[in-house]
Structure formats: structure tokens, C-alpha cells
Amino acid sequence: MPEPMGFYTDTTVCIGCKACEVACKEWNQLPATGGGRHEMSGDSYDNTQRLDGIHWRHVKFVEQFSEDRNDGRWLMMSDVCKHCVRAPCLEVCPTGAIIRTEFDTVVIQSDACNGCRLCIAACPFGVIDINPASDTAQKCTLCYDRLQVGMEPACSQACPTDSIRFGTIRELKQQAETRVRQLHQLGERRARLYGADQKFLGGLNSFYLLVDEPETYGLPRSPRMPTRNLLPSALLSTAGAVVIALLGLVGLRKRLMDDRAEPREDADV
Amino acid sequence: MSDTFFTGSPHWAWWIILYFFIGGIAGGAFFLSALLHLFGRPVDRPLVRLGYYSAFVGVILSGFLLTIDLDRPLRFWHMLIESNTGRPMFKAWVPMSVGSWGLLLFGLFAFLAALTALSEDRPDVKWLQSAPVRALRGRGAAATIAVLGSLFGFFLAGYTGVLLAVTNRPIWADSTLLGLLFLVSAASTGAATLILLAAWRRAGHPASLDWLGWFDRRVLVLELLVLIAFLITLGSVARAFLNWWGVLLLVGVVGIGIVVPLLMERGHKVRAPRHLVRSAALVLLGGFLLRVVVLLSSNQIHVLGSGVTGR
Ligand code: SF4
Numbered sequence: 001m002p003e004p005m006g007f008y009t010d011t012t013v014c015i016g017c018k019a020c021e022v023a024c025k026e027w028n029q030l031p032a033t034g035g036g037r038h039e040m041s042g043d044s045y046d047n048t049q050r051l052d053g054i055h056w057r058h059v060k061f062v063e064q065f066s067e068d069r070n071d072g073r074w075l076m077m078s079d080v081c082k083h084c085v086r087a088p089c090l091e092v093c094p095t096g097a098i099i100r101t102e103f104d105t106v107v108i109q110s111d112a113c114n115g116c117r118l119c120i121a122a123c124p125f126g127v128i129d130i131n132p133a134s135d136t137a138q139k140c141t142l143c144y145d146r147l148q149v150g151m152e153p154a155c156s157q158a159c160p161t162d163s164i165r166f167g168t169i170r171e172l173k174q175q176a177e178t179r180v181r182q183l184h185q186l187g188e189r190r191a192r193l194y195g196a197d198q199k200f201l202g203g204l205n206s207f208y209l210l211v212d213e214p215e216t217y218g219l220p221r222s223p224r225m226p227t228r229n230l231l232p233s234a235l236l237s238t239a240g241a242v243v244i245a246l247l248g249l250v251g252l253r254k255r256l257m258d259d260r261a262e263p264r265e266d267a268d269v
Numbered sequence: 270m271s272d273t274f275f276t277g278s279p280h281w282a283w284w285i286i287l288y289f290f291i292g293g294i295a296g297g298a299f300f301l302s303a304l305l306h307l308f309g310r311p312v313d314r315p316l317v318r319l320g321y322y323s324a325f326v327g328v329i330l331s332g333f334l335l336t337i338d339l340d341r342p343l344r345f346w347h348m349l350i351e352s353n354t355g356r357p358m359f360k361a362w363v364p365m366s367v368g369s370w371g372l373l374l375f376g377l378f379a380f381l382a383a384l385t386a387l388s389e390d391r392p393d394v395k396w397l398q399s400a401p402v403r404a405l406r407g408r409g410a411a412a413t414i415a416v417l418g419s420l421f422g423f424f425l426a427g428y429t430g431v432l433l434a435v436t437n438r439p440i441w442a443d444s445t446l447l448g449l450l451f452l453v454s455a456a457s458t459g460a461a462t463l464i465l466l467a468a469w470r471r472a473g474h475p476a477s478l479d480w481l482g483w484f485d486r487r488v489l490v491l492e493l494l495v496l497i498a499f500l501i502t503l504g505s506v507a508r509a510f511l512n513w514w515g516v517l518l519l520v521g522v523v524g525i526g527i528v529v530p531l532l533m534e535r536g537h538k539v540r541a542p543r544h545l546v547r548s549a550a551l552v553l554l555g556g557f558l559l560r561v562v563v564l565l566s567s568n569q570i571h572v573l574g575s576g577v578t579g580r
Contacts, residue, residue, distance in 0.1 A: 050571075052277070088437060094366040095347040096358055114347045115340025117279035118365050121436035126277035126571060135340040218572055220272035227362050229434040229445050237427035237448035240495075244456045244488065245423075248304045251484045255476065 004104035005147065006083055006205030007156060007164055008172035010179055011217070012191070014076035014163040016059055021048060021078075023158035024057040027143065031133050051079055053131030056140040057155050062217060077208065077217050078164055080155070081106065081127045081140040082195060085202030088226050089119035089128060089139075097137075104169070104205055105142040113137050124201070124223030142206075169205055176209055183211075194219060201225070270572070271506050273439040278568045284338035288331050289429045289560045290458070292372070293451060295327025296426035297459020299379060301484070303415035303422075305477060312474040316481075318386035319466050319473070324422065325383035328376040331425075335372070349373070364432035371424045378418030381405055385414070426455030433563070440509055440567040444502040446495060447563065453492045458556035460485040461549035468546045475542070482545050485552065486534060489527050496523065496559075514566035517558060526555010 024030070031054050033039065041047050046061035058079045065072035083105045090098040090106055097112035098119060108119070108128070113136035120128045120137060131138040143153035151157075156166035165172060176193055183191035190211045195204030200222050214221050302320025305313040336345045344352070348369040351358045360366040385406045388397040396402070404410060430451035433441035441447060460481045467473025473481075500507050510518060530548035 050277070092360075092363050092365070092435065094358070094360060094363050094369065095344075096351045096353075097347070109353070112344075112347060112352045113341070114344035116338075116348070116365065117281065117340070118363075118436070120277050121279040121281075121438045121441075124272065124276060124437045126275055129277060130280075130340050137340075215270060218275055220275040223272055223275075223437070226435045226437055226442065229442055230362060230364070230431065232445040233431040233434040233448040236445060237431060237452050240449040240452045241423040241427065243491070244453065245300070245304070245419075247487055247491075248301065248484055249308065251480050251487075252304065252308045254483070255480050259476075 002103055003168040003170065004205060005142070005167065006105070006169050006172060006207070007080065007142070007153075007166055008176050008196075008207055008209070009078055009080075009164050010176070010209045011075065011077040011163065012183065012188075012209065012211060013161045014059065014078055015161055016045075016061055016074070016076040017160060018048070018059045019158040019160060020155035020164055021055065021057045021059055023154040024140070025055075027146070027154035028056060028141075030054045030056065030131070051081075051125075051127050051139070052129035053138045054133070056080065056138070060218060064216075075212065075217065076163075077210075078155070078159075079125075079218075080206055081142070082125055082201075082207070083140075083142055083205035085198070085205060086225060088122040088124055088201070088223075092118050092122040092226055094118060101144055101147075103142065103144070103147050105144065105147075107141045107144050108137055108139060110134050110136045110138065122226045124220050172207075176207070179209060183209075271439060271443055273437055273442050273506070274570060274572045276437045276439070277571060278438070279436075280568065281338070281564055282568065284334045286557075286560045286564050288334040288338070289451065289564070290557050291327050291334070292331040292429060293426050293455030293556070294458050294462045295324045295331060295379065296375070296422035296424070297455040297457075298327065298462055299324035299375075299382070299422035299459075300419045300426075300456070301459055301463060301481070302382075303419040305480075306415050307412060309477070309480075313477045314389070315472040315474065316463060316467055316477040318390055319470060320463055321379070321382040321386040323462060323466060324418075325376075325379040328372065328379045328425075331372060332376065364428050364435050368425075368428045368432060371421055371428060375418065375421035375425050378414055378421060381414045382418055385411060423452065426459075427452035433567075438567050439570045440503065440506060440563065443504070443506040444499050446499040446502055450492070450495045450499050450559075453488060453495050454556045454559055457485055457488045457492055457552050460488065461552035461556070464545050464549040465553070468542060478542060478545060482534065485549070486531060489531055489552065493523065493527050496527075509566060509570060512566075514562050518562045518566075521558035522555050522562060525551050526558060527552075530555075 041049050044061055048055055048058045051058045060077045060079050062075035087106045095112055095114055097109045099107055101107050115136055128137050128139045146153055152166050156164040173196055176196055180191050188211055192210055194210050194214055195207035298320045302317045306317045336342045339345055349358055388402045391397050427448045430447035434445055434447050436442050464481050530551045533544055533548045
């Protein structure tokens, strides 16, 4: 059994070139947006806009500018499936199409998926969507096909600044911690890791180095499993069912009593 | 900001809204009919039969709606059988998985109940009077069908709300009361459907209708309370309703669907069927709008990252 593999993405060195997006699209033969008629976002230099069934990598541009645009900063982050150690998508998939591989990554088997779209609603990061070419839910596979033959995923291989690093989780964590220390020494006190520990979802096998709050990058602060709501919801509903059943019975009993007290003409007893 | 705001919409829209509405009615109507069947009087029989028919039609429509909503409808069976192993597919912690089986089993009981009703209604049709069908009408068998069908009916009425809560989507996963809310609404819309069908088929005895009206008024009050509790439990996420969805919730669901029907029936001591029918129509509309608001208001929320923001 191979060691758990994944990505460590250092957002501080991402230059927003989108080479990873292109490499991913090419390797995975993902169709173009709108059949090639690309829409512009209109309010950003980022025109990919989101991860979905045909964008398994998305370089987010967080463009922060003052009102008069004299002051500003760009944050770039190559977003992808987090390959959660406890993956909400896998947890809820009702067909068993989503599996965990021998590399501890999360893969959707297209031939089993029936397009119910529950995983889309379950993923805390908005990663999955339907690929119109297959009409099934799709997302990054962490290049499962390449991993199986000992190759590196297409995106990390294409990344010119090594912002996306691929390797065993153990090595990647060491690299990331060294980098955080380095940034702290250089004065960037905001540098922190997101998803490298087990604080949520058992940890992310695709984790990040950020220099601001997660929300700034469009990431949830403490994502949770969907099943957290199962027991309370089910119990409350069951209690409601009991109350409604009793209400119906009380009504029938009241009718009986009323009829006894004052038999109605149409009563049949 | 709630962590649910960073997720993507599953695009569940009109087919699913219709399913939630019709499935709820089917479950509610079955349970009410079963109650009248088990604890009512002979005069209630026509309404009982109507309820069993509507539950069966409802469950057929439900299966159809769920299937066409899939992006690969021909693979609907993957919900029940694991496609690559051929083994039964069941995840007890996933409402959609349990729901697929629940719908199937409810469908079985709704079919059996409708069959017995038909056999009562059509003594002239020979196969309906055959020994197996008559056996189903026997006391024990009929009661078993009514009780088990009711349990699955309740399940069908409520699991849809639980399904929405067991995701990470805004509004849905921000409260644990959606299952209860849908369940109560299924009871009120189930009763309303029976009242309307009875009026249309001229089938319901006034005594049965009186009971349905009595029941519906109380369930509507319960529904209002649960709806308020739902909004409170949403906390700051309730701000997602500060828009047209909120208006629709207030005017359509609460006003037209709950308050007006309650007011209409106040002051009518002997409740004329006419009033019952009118308020039942409004209750149905309100129940439908509830599902429209809950599904579509969440669908439009998706935070892409803070994008262009002032520092
Ligand atoms: S990030 Fe989303 S799609 Fe990826 S494993 Fe986690 S839940 Fe599944």
C-alpha cells in the first residue's frame, strides 16, 4: 500500500499563470466552457471563476483594492479538490460511485455515478459539478491514472513556480512547516497552513499555505461533515410524527364523544 | 459568515420541488386514510379509499420525478444496487439512500392499499374479487398494510427535509428543523388534498371532512410554530431571506398558506364544505411555495472568494 499522497499549495509563490488549469484540462480531456465560446467574468481578471465539472483546477484571483484603486494587492490560489481524509462527498454518495484510492485520494467513478448531485451539495468547498460531456459529477482525481504508473499529476508538473507541490503527505507537511517558519522570520506573520492538521475533516490531503483568513480565499473556516445534522433532524422529525399521529387520534376521539353527546343525523352508528 | 456559504448548488429545482410536494402529500394522505381506516367508522370508507388512491398515484409520480431529475436517468437503479458489484446499495447514514428504499417500500404498501380500495369500489370486476385480493382485505392484512404504510408514509413526508439538512448548503444545513417542517407541512397538504379530492369526487362524508378540517387547522398552527422555530435556528443565516424569497415566504407560505386559511375557517361554526375547500386550496398553494422558497433561496447562494473587496 503506497503512502498517502497529495498536494501542498504555497499560495505566496503563485503568479496566476494558470498553467495548472491548462495542463489539467489537456490531460483529462475536459471540454471548453460554453463549447468554446468563453464568457468573461466582467469584474475580475479571472475568467474561470469557479471549480466545476469541466474545471478541476481553478486559479483564484483575490483582487483587493481600495475605493480609489491607489492601494491594492492580489492573492492567487490554485484551488482544487481537497481530497479530504474524511470526505463529505464520499460519505453521502448514494450509489457508491465515490471511492478512496490506495493513495488516500478521493475519486468519482464516472461509470457508477447517476448524476443525483448530492455530492455537490455535500462538498464544503464547492468543488464538484456535473460535466456535460458525461452527465456525471466530476472533479479532480489527483491524476489517479498517472499516479498508478508512477507519474506526477499534470498540474503540479506544469506549475512553473512550484506553488503546487506533489508528494507524500509526510514530506509535504515538513516542507510546508519549514516555509511557514521562513515566512514568519521574514516578517509575514499572517502565514499559516490550512488543512495540514486534523482540525477538520480529518485533514486535507490537498492543503494550503495562506497569508490571510480562509474566508478571504473563499474557503470555509471550519468545514464539517454533513451527517452532523442527521441525528437531531431525524429525532425531531420522529417526534413530530408522533405528535401528528396523536393529534389525528385525539380528533377522532373527540368526534366520537361529540357524536355520543349529540348524535348527528348523518351518523351511521 | 456561515461555512455553508462556500459550497456549490446541486441545481435541484422544479422536478425536486414537485417531488418534495407530491411525496409529502402522498405520505400525509396515506397516514390520514390509515387513521380513518383503523379508528374511523364505515362512513369514512369513501375518503379512506380516495386517500389510498392518491397515495399510490403520488408515489408513482414521485418515482418518475426523481428519475428524470437524475443527469443519467437510466442509472436510477444504482441507488438500490451497487452497479459494479451487483450487491444491494444501502447507506443508513445517507437520507437519499434510505429514502430510495423507503420510497420503494412505501410504494409497495400504497399499491396494496390502493388494490384493496379498488376491490371495495368495484365488486363487478372479477379479478379484484379473487382470493389473494380478498385476503388483503382481511382484518389483519389490511391493518398491517395501514400501519406499515403509515410508518413509511411518515418517513417519506419527513426524510426530504432531513436530506437537505444532511448537506453543507446554506439554509438547509444551517438548521435541523427542515425535516420536521416538511413533515408537518406534508400532514397539512395531505389533509388539504383529501378535502379537495372529496369535494371533486363528491365522496367524503361530512363527518370525515369535519375531522379533516379540525385536524388541518391544528396542524397549520403547528406548522407556523415550526416555521418560526426554523427561522430562529437559522440565526444570522436568516438574513438570506432579506430579499424576494423572504417576501414569498412571508406572504405566500405564512400569509396565504397558513394565516388566511385559519382566519377563513374561524367564525364558521358549522363548517360549510365550501369554506373547507377554499382554505384547503390555499393550504396546498402554501405547501408548494414552502418547498419553492426552501430550495430556490438556497440554490442562488455561492461565495466565490472575497473577489474585489475594499481593504
Ligand atoms: S474537497 Fe469536496 S470533492 Fe474533494 S474530497 Fe473533499 S468533499 Fe470531496
